[in-house]
Amino acid sequence: MGAEVGATEESFTSPPLNPVLEELPSHRMIRAEVDLSALAHNVEVLRGYANGAELMGVVKADAYGHGLVPVTRALAHAGVKQFAVANVQEGIELRQSGLDWPILVLSAPLSSSIPVYAQHGLRLTVSSLEIAKGVAEAASPDAPLVVHVKVDTGIHRLGIASVDVPETLDRLDALPDVTVEGIWTHCATVHDDFVYEQLGRFDEMLGGLETCPRAVHVSNSGTLLYVPEASKGRSVVRVGGALYGLIADPITGSSEIDLRPVMRLVSKVVHTQVLQPGETVSYGRTWTAERETRIATVAAGYGDGFLRALSNRGDVGIHGVLFPIIGRVCMDMLMVDLGPPQPAGKLPIVSAGDDVVLFGPGGPSAEETAVAADTLVYELTCGLTARVPKVYHL
Numbered sequence: 001m002g003a004e005v006g007a008t009e010e011s012f013t014s015p016p017l018n019p020v021l022e023e024l025p026s027h028r029m030i031r032a033e034v035d036l037s038a039l040a041h042n043v044e045v046l047r048g049y050a051n052g053a054e055l056m057g058v059v060k061a062d063a064y065g066h067g068l069v070p071v072t073r074a075l076a077h078a079g080v081k082q083f084a085v086a087n088v089q090e091g092i093e094l095r096q097s098g099l100d101w102p103i104l105v106l107s108a109p110l111s112s113s114i115p116v117y118a119q120h121g122l123r124l125t126v127s128s129l130e131i132a133k134g135v136a137e138a139a140s141p142d143a144p145l146v147v148h149v150k151v152d153t154g155i156h157r158l159g160i161a162s163v164d165v166p167e168t169l170d171r172l173d174a175l176p177d178v179t180v181e182g183i184w185t186h187c188a189t190v191h192d193d194f195v196y197e198q199l200g201r202f203d204e205m206l207g208g209l210e211t212c213p214r215a216v217h218v219s220n221s222g223t224l225l226y227v228p229e230a231s232k233g234r235s236v237v238r239v240g241g242a243l244y245g246l247i248a249d250p251i252t253g254s255s256e257i258d259l260r261p262v263m264r265l266v267s268k269v270v271h272t273q274v275l276q277p278g279e280t281v282s283y284g285r286t287w288t289a290e291r292e293t294r295i296a297t298v299a300a301g302y303g304d305g306f307l308r309a310l311s312n313r314g315d316v317g318i319h320g321v322l323f324p325i326i327g328r329v330c331m332d333m334l335m336v337d338l339g340p341p342q343p344a345g346k347l348p349i350v351s352a353g354d355d356v357v358l359f360g361p362g363g364p365s366a367e368e369t370a371v372a373a374d375t376l377v378y379e380l381t382c383g384l385t386a387r388v389p390k391v392y393h394l
């Protein structure tokens with residue numbers, strides 16, 4: 001199964017959207033709500049940035065924790081026509097779900113896994129001379145391979161050195177059962193001029209080629225949003241986080257970007273109480289009440305992937321108001337400071353059963369929570385555990 005070599009766009013089908021799960025049984029406390037209309041909105045916005053280049057939807061790591069198959073189906077419905085995953089297993093899962101659009105595996109194969117690419121019609125990244133050799137040995141009329149050559153222009157993670165690219169392309173082009181569809185590189189940063197150094201190296205290498213593969217790609221989300229030169233004239237951009245409305249490492253002071261958050265992590269208040277001055281909260285007694293304080297216990301913790309680094313750091317949203325997390329985040333629970341026992345002014349009355357937005361609309365943004373935890377926003381959504389059910393809204 002899988003995409004045939006040389007298949008045309010018309011031969012691929014968009015699988016149906018998953019049924020929308022509106023409600024969880026009332027005993028379920030925590031849920032990750034995934035807004036598929038926000039995802040479709042972000043596709044449109046990013047098309048604007050891509051300036052004619054096709055979006056390759058990066059859906060690795062369970063679509064950054066949003067759910068591999070439902071998200072990929074929704075992206076296909078929004079008109080995304082090619083996808084990227086990190087490893088072969090993720091590609092196989094997409095094929096088994098019925099998705100037959102092109103899928104590029106970004107990471108490096110071991111030679112023993114190359115035949116699996118052919119079997120499932122997955123595009124392979126040639127990121128070393130050894131892999132090029134492995135491709136030459138594995139490809140056959142029964143097991144044709146479509147490859148993208150990855151060039152290392154300075155990230156020093158994977159990739160072929162620029163000087164070795166022309167010869168590698170010549171060798172691959174000479175193989176009857178191998179199609180060299182793409183050539184790409186990956187940028188290490190968008191925060192300093194090194195990105196222009198990388199672009200310069202890549203373009204110089206491309207300029208020296210006799211024939212260039214059809215698909216040329218450089219940009220990930222940050223590069224697409226902040227370095228327009230990187231996408232100009234390219235045929236494809238590889239976009240992950242921005243699809244989900246997540247901006248890793250935002251450049252402060254840059255213009256507003258109209259992306260919508262796709263995920264909202266919601267749990268519930270399970271207990272409230274009033275503490276007297278001097279009383280402490282949670283393991284290790286790292287928070288002490290300075291005045292009479294009402295607190296709520298929320299059914300979420302690091303067992304759900306809600307980071308312990310948020311102890312005494314982050315906020316949560318209840319009835320649209322932000323309340324600080326107090327004391328250590330536990331495996332299954334965390335506590336928040338609701339203020340004085342008789343809420344004054346605009347503060348809402350909070351009681352057991354109320355929704356608590358851990359991040360997303362109605363609470364802090366995922367980016368704000370990530371900053372409080374001193375991490376990258378991707379780690380928040382990727383790190384949710386199997387205990388958190390996902391609920392999809394159209």
Ligand SMILES: *Cc1c(COP(=O)(O)O)cnc(C)c1O
Binds near residue numbers: 058220221222242248
């Ligand atoms: C993950 C990844 C991307 C997507 O990155 P985002 O910043 O999420 O857009 C693109 N290219 C490569 C090689 C990647 O590993």
